Amino acid sequence: MFENSEFSEQILSFESGDKILFFTDGLDFIFNEHKITQKHIGEVSIDKFKEFMDGVLNETILDRGTLKDDCTIIAMKIK
Secondary structure, rough: OOOOOOOOOOOOOOOOOEEEEOOHHHHHHHHOOOOOOOOHHOOOOOOHHHHHHHHHHHHHHHHOOOOOOOOEEEEEEEE
């Protein structure tokens, strides 16, 4: 990204049933405002979590008229 950039690296092991969420910084307000915890995410299916996120984003767009940043999320469950 930038000349001489340094990034940390970490190797993670996953097990069957683990859920992984990757989201852009444009969604950090949702996780902060709604205090979404690892426990909550672990209790619902990815489909239910998507429904929740869709609802929050739709409410945000209605309240604010637009989103101020890009919003991308990738959710997956390890088989």
